[in-house]
Amino acid sequence: MKKLIPLILALLLLAACGAETPSAESVEPSSPCDLVTPPQTSPAEPADETLSRELPEGFALPQEEFEPAAYYLAEPFGEQGAALLTLSADGRFTCRYSYWQQNPENGGYNLLGGSFDETEAAFDGAALTYTEPAGEPRPERFREVTLSEALAAWRDMPSNDETSQPFPERIERGEWEKTPGVSLIEQTGRFISYEYLGADVSYELWDGTLLLSGFTAESPDFPFSLRGLGMGSSLADVLASFPEQSSVRTSEPEKYRHIYGGDIGLLGTYDAMDEGRGGKCVSVSDGWTITRFIFDENDEVYKLEFWNSTD
Incomplete structure (x- = not known):
């Protein structure tokens, strides 16, 4: 499972909306940003305002x-810490967590976190026992909730190790190129792009093994899902599928704003002026991946971009 490395985001996300293909280059926000304290409502607590916020139809857990x-x-941990643990009948689980942390350099707050499974901790139905200590806040005690409560709480937590795409993240080159429907587009050094399911898929080649670095898709039938979102999803549903908890304020939020998170870490942004990508853009990142929803003139997703760290 993945633990967030906040530095990645300092270099990556808010490059999120600006180039024509998924990349890690840095782009300055279109509007000045001010860092403020984190929101006071903790998504770990299913308060009235959390449960009353309507979920989009089809919203899904990871x-x-x-x-x-x-x-x-x-239960509460760290600075407004929140976590969802999903358990199987045979004891397997995935725990995704987040918490706010103040940046000592500028006084602003960032949303950090990660995920882990039963290889890193034992769960007895009420508490976690970790195999190794950590120098960061982590959840310890839990209470069981219904699926409806889990859905409502998850929507108010940041995107975190949950994308589902129809491409292997790691595969032998020969095996991939034998896959029906895969066709080579071009190769430049170790960087190779293929067409598959109507998408332009990018890999890096290392010792005969392909590592997924991203894709761009515009096919209406492209099978990608993040929180139940994909091709054809409305801008309203995309925005309603993520937290509204940001420590960053922009001068022209109708043009560019942070949806949740701080200036680095787990965060999401909205850019209404992203002509370079062909439309309004909502970007979300968990530190290892960036997913971009790009909208047409009807405010419906017509293009998806995805970037994946190969480190």
Whole structure:
């Protein structure tokens, strides 16, 4: 499982809206930003305002490699810490967590976090026992909740190790190129692009193994899902599928704003002026990946871009 490295975001996300293909280059925000304190409502607590915020139709929890049997929310930890633990009947689990942390350099707050599974901790149905200590806040005690409560709480947590795309993240080149429907577009050094399912898929080649670095897709039938969102999703549903908790304020939020998070870490942004990508853009990142929803003149997703760290 993945633990967030905040520095990645300092170099990456708010490059999120600005170039024509997924990349890690840095782009300055279109509007000045001010760092403020984190929101006072903790998504770890299913307060009235959390439960009353309507979920978009089709909103979904992260896809797991096992059949979920129970859901747990963490008791408060750290600075407004929040976590969702999904448990299988045979004891497998995934725990995704986040918390706010103040940046000593500028006094602003960033939303950090990560994910782990049963290889890093033991869960007894109420508490976690970690195999190794950590120098960061982590959830310890949990309470079981219903699926509806888990959905409502997850929507108010940041995107975190949850994308589901139809491409392998790691595969032998020969095996991939034998996959029906895969066709080579071009190769430049170790960087190779293919067409598959109507998408332009990029890989890096290392010792005969391909590592997924990203894709761009415009096919209406492209099978990608993040929180139930994909091709054809409305701008309203995309915005309603993520937290509204940002410590950054911009001077022209109708043009560019942070949806959640700080200036680095787990964060999401909205850019209404992204002509370079062909439309309004909502970007979300968990430090390892960046997903970009790009909208047409009807405010519906017509293009998806995805960047994946190959480190």
